[in-house]
Amino acid sequence: MIPAHSAPRQPAGQSRPSEQASEADWHRLLAQGYREVGALLQDLSLSAEELAEPVDPATPFPLRVPRGYVARMRPGDPTDPLLRQVLPLDRENDAVPGYVNDPVGDLDSRQSAGVLHKYPGRALLVTTGACAIHCRYCFRRHFPYGEENAGRKRWRNSLEAVAADDSIREVILSGGDPLSLDNDKLRPLIEGLGKIAHVERLRIHTRLPVVLPERIDPELVALLTAFPGPVCLVIHANHAQELDESVARALGPLREAGVLLLNQAVLLKGVNDSVSAQEDLSARLTALAVAPYYLHQLDPVAGAAHFQVSDHRARTIIDELRRLAPGYMVPRLVQEIPGDQAKRPL
Ligand SMILES: *Cc1c(COP(=O)(O)O)cnc(C)c1O
Numbered sequence: 001m002i003p004a005h006s007a008p009r010q011p012a013g014q015s016r017p018s019e020q021a022s023e024a025d026w027h028r029l030l031a032q033g034y035r036e037v038g039a040l041l042q043d044l045s046l047s048a049e050e051l052a053e054p055v056d057p058a059t060p061f062p063l064r065v066p067r068g069y070v071a072r073m074r075p076g077d078p079t080d081p082l083l084r085q086v087l088p089l090d091r092e093n094d095a096v097p098g099y100v101n102d103p104v105g106d107l108d109s110r111q112s113a114g115v116l117h118k119y120p121g122r123a124l125l126v127t128t129g130a131c132a133i134h135c136r137y138c139f140r141r142h143f144p145y146g147e148e149n150a151g152r153k154r155w156r157n158s159l160e161a162v163a164a165d166d167s168i169r170e171v172i173l174s175g176g177d178p179l180s181l182d183n184d185k186l187r188p189l190i191e192g193l194g195k196i197a198h199v200e201r202l203r204i205h206t207r208l209p210v211v212l213p214e215r216i217d218p219e220l221v222a223l224l225t226a227f228p229g230p231v232c233l234v235i236h237a238n239h240a241q242e243l244d245e246s247v248a249r250a251l252g253p254l255r256e257a258g259v260l261l262l263n264q265a266v267l268l269k270g271v272n273d274s275v276s277a278q279e280d281l282s283a284r285l286t287a288l289a290v291a292p293y294y295l296h297q298l299d300p301v302a303g304a305a306h307f308q309v310s311d312h313r314a315r316t317i318i319d320e321l322r323r324l325a326p327g328y329m330v331p332r333l334v335q336e337i338p339g340d341q342a343k344r345p346l
């Protein structure tokens with residue numbers, strides 16, 4: 001992904017601690033995130049020797065993580081499940097057979113630039129390459145965002161592509177992270193989609209409510225509320241420890257506005273590959289009125305092989321969770337197979 005907003009918008013002299021941030025400050029919080037492995041480790045009181053394996057400070061998919069997210073990590077713990085999701089490791093550079101740049105066949109399903117039409121009735125718009133955080137396991141970490149980006153020309157081509165195909169009942173905003181775009185940038189897109197009669201539903205796939213909850217400002221909530229049909233927000237949390245009070249505060253107004261809240265997670269070795277981690281995640285999500293939707297088996301993207309959990313282990317975890325928790329708290333364990341008409345249950 002390309003870092004969103006590489007420079008602060010306000011002069012540095014006006015900066016305030018993130019605890020006091022108002023809604024307008026999310027750009028600054030985004031710009032103030034960590035970008036250097038050394039600074040991150042130092043602030044977590046970790047030395048390189050304490051880590052189980054070497055890091056790669058010069059990775060082409062650079063470290064990027066908001067300070068508020070780092071504040072939820074346990075200082076001094078090299079195995080912290082949040083740290084593991086963002087710390088660039090040297091072994092990401094190892095070529096592993098079967099791990100490729102476009103593991104889910106995105107580039108084969110493009111309808112026009114940035115519009116992916118893979119599944120019946122649903123079109124997915126790659127709205128931006130920017131993200132507030134760089135997740136090491138990201139299946140689009142090698143995606144050519146420069147060319148495949150629906151946002152050029154104020155969305156005109158994308159809106160035309162959606163309007164021209166009345167089989168599209170739902171539009172999914174994805175990325176990168178669509179909420180790393182300003183409300184002013186999103187407004188013409190969301191309003192434009194609202195005017196297309198056959199677009200009944202709007203869905204947004206975003207990790208921002210979890211990693212930079214300050215992004216959920218009243219203007220965004222109003223923009224979503226104004227959409228004529230149902231709006232669904234699919235957040236992305238992998239571990240209960242990510243879901244602190246700041247996330248709860250951000251989700252409240254969305255829930256009150258009638259936005260359907262779902263979560264998708266990725267099954268990640270060393271992060272959430274245990275029954276208790278999944279049970280805790282589901283319990284915390286449910287406490288926030290977010291339904292666990294998908295648990296994705298890792299897509300085999302180059303650089304992420306060390307996160308892989310075997311299919312057998314994945315099934316064992318989910319079977320055990322099904323025994324322990326009510327059905328609505330058990331996510332669907334799925335895998336994306338290039339060319340399939342839907343995500344495949346495992
Ligand atoms: C995952 C995905 C969707 C949505 O799938 P659902 O099963 O409806 O959640 C749509 N389009 C693309 C390209 C996807 O990858």
Ligand code: SF4
Binds near residue numbers: 001131134140177
């Ligand atoms: S997993 Fe989502 S939030 Fe993380 S880098 Fe990929 S697109 Fe961005």
